[in-house]
Amino acid sequence: MLFKKLIVLIFLLSANLALANEKESTTTQTPDSDFSWQFMINMAAVYDPVFLKDVELNGIDDFLAFSLSLDLYYKGFYIQSSQRRLGSQFYSSEIGYQLINKDDWAIDILTKSYISGYSPKYLIEDQDKPIPTLDGLNDRDSGNGIAIRYSRFIDNDLFSVEFASLGVLSRADGWLIDSFYSHLIQYRNWDIYLGGGATFYSSRVIDYYLGVDLEEANEYRPEHQADGAMRLQAEIFAQHPISENWSFSAGITQNYYSNSVLDSPLADKQYITQILIGVMYVF
Amino acid sequence: MYFKVSKVLTGLTLLLLYFIPYSVNAVQEKSPSSGLNSVLKLTLSPVLTAQPTSCITLHQGRECFTNITIHWQSIDVDDYCLFQEKKKLRCWNNSRSNIASITFESSENITFYLMKRDSDTVLAETTITVGWVHKATPRKRRWRLF
Known part of the structure; x- marks a missing residue:
């Protein structure tokens, strides 16, 4: 409860900061007033396994992703699909406002989905063999959160760290700190991004997704209260234009989850490799 | 009556004879041989093309x-130079046609020009x-x- 009050307080302060920025527009660089938008269709072949025990990718639809994405910007407000941009989840778009937008740093408030939810029932239906650890387990909703993000821009480098609360907008009551560093290499018409990230999930978040309540426990999944967990990421992503409307993308992300994830009876993967090769049509 | 009719026929014949040469001229002006001349004229002017035409x-x-x-x-053998905007890229002596490979590197459209050496007249141009x-x-x- 105290934590939620703290989050509300931070957002009230942020709102005041935004107003102060508008008043000081002659001396402080406020978000640009330009309006811009882009609508995109993404089609990709993906390899995106989940860390849940015995859940395997099968069927061609598990390896294909089709999504629509919208980038919109107006006077500091924006919608941008930064994570899983070429993935299959449209809701992963982030909606935010640039509180402070300097040349080399920025502070945003935003909302987005940080963690995908899952439905054990549908996961089991999609599998060739039964998964007793998931059978009868309650659904986990997606982890939507509100966050404050600090970004630092130096030439072709971007570092960002965001503090997000999942308790306000989703059942995953908890918080996380997500940091990411990205370095852009421009080689001829290629954009190559080298990235690395570290995310810390509070125990409440991990417990919501990977914990097992007393009423959910059975012989295959004992009661489990999860601790906080860390995820480390390293990725390389490349993009190349094909025409004025089409571009080609390919990337690979290596994820490492800390032992507390593997401690759960629901999970059996600690290292997850994600791969994507696709094309994007830009309107 | 007969006289009157013959007079009218003679008048019409003369009128036709008067206009026929002009009609023939008009047909001749639109004849394929005239179009060929135009094409030849176009072909004779220097041509500058690029592939690809966009980046x-x-x-x-x-x-x-x-x-x-x-x-x-070009139809004439002469000394020609290729320009990228105002920058001279390459010249050829006593040449009538040639090919140049160029590494294009720009964030804006760039026009290439063909000019004779020691001349300011643009003979042909193409834009990437x-x-x-x-x-x-x-x-x-x-x-x-x-």
Whole structure:
């Protein structure tokens, strides 16, 4: 409860900061007033396994992703699909406002989905063999959160760290700190991004997704209260234009989850490799 | 009556004879041989072409890279020079046609010109246009795959 009050307080302060920025527009660089938008269709072949025990990718639809994405910007407000941009989840778009937008740093408030939810029932239906650890387990909703993000821009480098609360907008009551560093290499018409990230999930978040309540426990999944967990990421992503409307993308992300994830009876993967090769049509 | 009719027929005949030569001239002006002359005239003027004719980059304002082949041809053997905007790229002596391979590197359209050496007259020109997939946005772009 105290934590939620703290989050509300931070957002009230942020709102005041935004107003102060508008008043000081002659001396402080406020978000640009330009309006811009882009609508995109993404089609990709993906390899995106989940860390849940015995859940395997099968069927061609598990390896294909089709999504629509919208980038919109107006006077500091924006919608941008930064994570899983070429993935299959449209809701992963982030909606935010640039509180402070300097040349080399920025502070945003935003909302987005940080963690995908899952439905054990549908996961089991999609599998060739039964998964007793998931059978009868309650659904986990997606982890939507509100966050404050600090970004630092130096030439072709971007570092960002965001503090997000999942308790306000989703059942995953908890918080996380997500940091990411990205370095852009421009080689001829290629954009190559080298990235690395570290995310810390509070125990409440991990417990919501990977914990097992007393009423959910059975012989295959004992009661489990999860601790906080860390995820480390390293990725390389490349993009190349094909025409004025089409571009080609390919990337690979290596994820490492800390032992507390593997401690759960629901999970059996600690290292997850994600791969994507696709094309994007830009309107 | 007969006289009157013959007079009218004679008048009509004379009138036809008067206009026939003009009709023939008019047909001659539209004849294929006349069009061929125009084509020949066009063909005789120097030609400058480039392949590809455009360069596509990912983001508006970013430098675009491509290798282009420029071909030029003229009826006269002479000394010709190829210019990129005002910059002289290459000259050929006593030549009538030639090919140049150029590394294109620009964020804006660039026009190439063919001129005779020691002359300011542009004989032919061609433009390489720069296009982009993503237009410029006031928001800094961030990428993260998963």
